[in-house]
Amino acid sequence: MLITLRHIQKIYNTGEVEVKALNDLNIEIEQGEFVAIIGQSGSGKTTLLDILGCLSHPTSGDYWLDESHITTLPDSELTTIRNRQIGFIFQTFHLLPRKSALENVQLPLMYAGATRLQQQSRARELLTTVGLHDRVNHHSNQLSGGQQQRVAIARALANQPALLLADEPTGNLDSQSGSDILSIFEELHHQGQTIIMITHDPLIAQRANRRITLLDGRVLADEPTESPKEPMLQEN
Amino acid sequence: MLGAIFRDALKNLSSNLLRSGLTMLGVIIGVASVIAMMAIVEGGQVWLVSSIERLGTNLLFVWKKRLTIEEKRMFAGRNLKLRYDDALAIRDRFPELQVAPIIQIEGHVKAGERDYSGRITGTSPEFSPIRNFHPAEGRFLQQSDLQTWKRSAVLGKTIAEVLYGSKSAVGEQLKIGEHRFTVIGVMEPKGEVYGQDRDEMIFIPATTALRFFKGDDKIRSMVIHVPNRKQMEEVTHKLHQFLIQRHDGVDDIRVRNQGDFLGAVEQTIWTFRIVLGGVAIVALLVGGIGIMNIMLVTVTERTREIGLRKAIGATRQNILLQFLIESTTISVIGGCFGVILGIIAAYGFGDFVAQSMPGGGDWGAVIEPEAIAIAFVFAVSVGIGFGLFPAMKAAKLDPAEALRYQ
Known part of the structure; x- marks a missing residue:
């Protein structure tokens, strides 16, 4: 099992009121799955993403990621886990301005301790796989939204993470670019990459092969997506 | 990695030249005043001692x-x-x-x-x-x-x-x-x-x-x-x-005897050193506060960047170093300009005294290499010292919150 969440609780203390963002959540995800986590705003999606991405600790419960008992690790080790095991893809891309596509992809490699030469050749290779070999020296403001998200995917894949974590990856894109991004996800999925994608859009969730629906911090439904994918493309 | 962080710092500073320049100005003025004040006091000492020796020896x-x-x-x-x-x-x-x-x-x-x-x-x-x-x-x-x-x-x-x-x-x-x-x-x-x-x-x-x-x-x-x-x-x-x-x-x-006079002069000079040096150091500290101020603004502006860097694997030390190098770069560059300005100011003062003060013709500015070293080292320390708080603030940011900072 790649991911095991047991009795995960996350409670936010906002002054007088306690908000239970996640309430006794239990999820298991296997290596190679493409999972969509879906739910309305306030359902606990973002909180779950933070915990899965090792960006914050749950209030209680246990989280194992690829043998590591995340909930027992100090912040400093979570940094290493994020760098090596997790690739993040965000709705707003989060590319650094004033840096080229290549430099953006180099960042996680730099933090992993690679030499400059290693960083550059690996980054170039990754940009080629997402189809941006002719845009390596473009700055983020010279790239379209779809291209920026592809740079972000290349960056997320830099250290060959165990888990690709995407937060509304198509939310800021037109439907064609969005579909392109999802195609890349499918391609990566076929190559065996584990992907967790958070979305509020059921149509996008259809592209995954498993759908977990959250409501009020609990799993409402956890089922395989049944509809075939080809008709989806036509609908888009 | 240090090289990459340093290049980033330079890039960030040059992307907002006006702001970087104004921040540096505090350091420049501070360093220049330390050097000029010290040069003037040293020059004054040389002048006074030679005046006393001209009274006659023994x-x-x-x-x-x-x-x-x-x-x-x-x-x-x-x-x-x-x-x-x-x-x-x-x-x-x-x-x-x-x-x-x-x-x-x-x-x-x-x-x-x-x-x-x-x-x-x-x-x-x-x-x-x-x-x-x-x-x-x-x-x-x-x-x-x-x-x-x-x-x-x-x-x-x-x-x-x-x-x-x-x-x-x-x-x-x-x-x-x-x-x-x-x-x-x-x-x-x-x-x-x-x-x-x-x-x-x-x-x-x-x-x-x-x-x-x-x-x-x-x-x-x-x-x-x-x-x-x-x-x-x-x-x-x-x-x-x-x-x-x-x-x-x-x-x-x-x-x-003359030794007594020289002793008294030495004492007076020390008083000047302390008073003028103190004023100059206050100027330098104000420059440091300027750095801290602007670095705090920078950290706030770049909260999302800090969040992203942390998400993809930057450690606290990485972030701390990044901002510390940026503030240190400001103070080092400011220090260099300050040294130049300080030397110009010191010689300018020497000329001014030579022309306007009766008998002050020999009161030139005396710039000791130590004075330059002290001013420069102090400026860099100020950059590190006052950059530390904003850098620590950046390093301590919660990655999840920082990523979604608006």
Whole structure:
């Protein structure tokens, strides 16, 4: 099992009121799955993403990621886990301005301790796989939204993470670019990459092969997506 | 990785040149003022020390201490004051010393239609060699002038010109008060020495000054030349004891040598160093606060970037280093410009003093390499010191919150 969440609780203390963002959540995800986590705003999606991405600790419960008992690790080790095991893809891309596509992809490699030469050749290779070999020296403001998200995917894949974590990856894109991004996800999925994608859009969730629906911090439904994918493309 | 962080810092600074420049300005002014202040104080010290040394070497100065009313009452009836006899007694007791008594009177000098009002100095022939101040024309006072209360006068260069214009003054008659004097010599031009214009002096025999103008035998001070520099301290002490003994055991005089003056100057210079250095360092600290201020703004502006960097694997140390290097870069570059500006300011001040202050011609700025090193190191420390708080703030940001910061 790649991911095991047991009795995960996350409670936010906002002054007088306690908000239970996640309430006794239990999820298991296997290596190679493409999972969509879906739910309305306030359902606990973002909180779950933070915990899965090792960006914050749950209030209680246990989280194992690829043998590591995340909930027992100090912040400093979570940094290493994020760098090596997790690739993040965000709705707003989060590319650094004033840096080229290549430099953006180099960042996680730099933090992993690679030499400059290693960083550059690996980054170039990754940009080629997402189809941006002719845009390596473009700055983020010279790239379209779809291209920026592809740079972000290349960056997320830099250290060959165990888990690709995407937060509304198509939310800021037109439907064609969005579909392109999802195609890349499918391609990566076929190559065996584990992907967790958070979305509020059921149509996008259809592209995954498993759908977990959250409501009020609990799993409402956890089922395989049944509809075939080809008709989806036509609908888009 | 350090190289990459440093390149990032430069890129970030150059992407907002106006802001970086203004932030640097604080450091530039701070460093420049430290260097300029130190250069000016060092220059002042060199100037003061050389002024003192120009008074003549191996000299002792003796003058009367001002007594309090209490002391005056206590010592009433004793043999106090510095008297002409004291000078003669010293000459008898310490034959190796050259002694010049100084009597000062205010007088009105008249030569034909021209006149001059000012200070007239009564002294002895020793004054000339002691002070290394010689007549250019005629001669200086001689023992015989003193022995017979001669009414002879030696004029400073300026006085001679004021009274006689371009013609030779030697042999001319003049009146000091009601008394007729003969000019026996005119001194070489010497200019100002330690705030006193030597060219505006008039010398007459000490005995004549006492007899015709004072009516008593009190003298103002004595200048004494000690042949061997190594004996200065010893002679100073012996002389002081000798005079106390002559004054019925009352210590009412001061005996000072050049070393004492140099010591006093050194002390004054240190006071200046501390006061001016303090002001300059305050300027530098204000510059540091400017850095901290702008770095805090930068951290806030780049919260999302910090969140992203943390999400993809930047450690706290990575983030801390990134912002620390940025603030340090500001202070290093500011420090370099500050050094240049400081040197320009110091020399500019030197020129200003040379032109505007009487006798300040030699007060140049003296820039010690140490001053530059101190200012620079201090500036960099300020950059690190004041950059630390914003950098720590950045390093401590929660990645999940930082990523979604609006």
